[in-house]
Amino acid sequence: MSSWKALRAELDRWGQEGRRASFWWRDDDASAPGEALDRLVALAGKHGVPLALAVIPADMDPGLADALPRRARLxxxxxGFSHRNHAPATEKKMELGPHRSHGAVARELKAGRKRLEALFGRRxxxxxxxxxxxxxxxxxxxxxxLGFVGLSTFRARATAAPAPGLRQVNCHIDIIDWRERRFAGEAAALDGAVGHLAARRRAAADPTEPTGLMTHHLAHDAAAWRFLDRFLGATATHPAARWLGARQAFRAGRRAS
Ligand SMILES: [Zn+2]
Incomplete structure (x- = not known):
């Protein structure tokens, strides 16, 4: 089980090898302004770390655009589209699965993309x-x-280009224990970070895939918020770590692969 010391030691190793470990941050399930979202955005500002918010277009409150500061780093x-499950109860939850026609899924995804583009423009x-x-x-x-250039799921990517014209950049650190719906604990959360960084350094995972922090602002308890603050602080101040914005993350390593 990993510790803060293990995270520092792993980043020190990157530094000793003359390399910089890239990170990116994706937060899921935004659809409306609120206290938790404000807190998240403030935390990103405090540490000067870029934040990518994954927004659910079907339920989106148009007030979201004005509630978010206009910074390049946000x-x-x-x-998805509506974040509704279409899988039967015997299967794992899926909105974008094989349970509906691809045409129906594609129409929703395209409509969602257009809504987000109309509301947020170049952001x-x-x-x-x-x-x-x-x-x-x-x-x-x-x-x-359908207009998408990127895809992001969870765990080390198998390939940077899962289809022609599509670039995949995943997340590797989940700070929530979903069975209990509470903070996963420092050791488990840090395992995700240290494990992926070490795998990249040894080329057991794609070294050019930035290590992704995944958060869910609506599910954070006090311990999750504390961890996030400390994790952002520990990485943003380490000389061998570098936080990328989403645009940079989806470009990173393009030539290398
Ligand atoms: Zn979600």
């Missing part, structure tokens, strides 16, 4: 974050035709 992604990066981090792989080749 970018919006698309979180929106057309990258799709499938709810529950699951998507029918057979849908991936259709995404560029």
């Amino acid at each position: 970018q919006l992604l698309q979180h 929106f990066l057309p990258a799709l974050v499938p709810p529950w981090n699951r998507i029918d792989p057979a849908l991936l080749p259709r995404l560029p035709g």
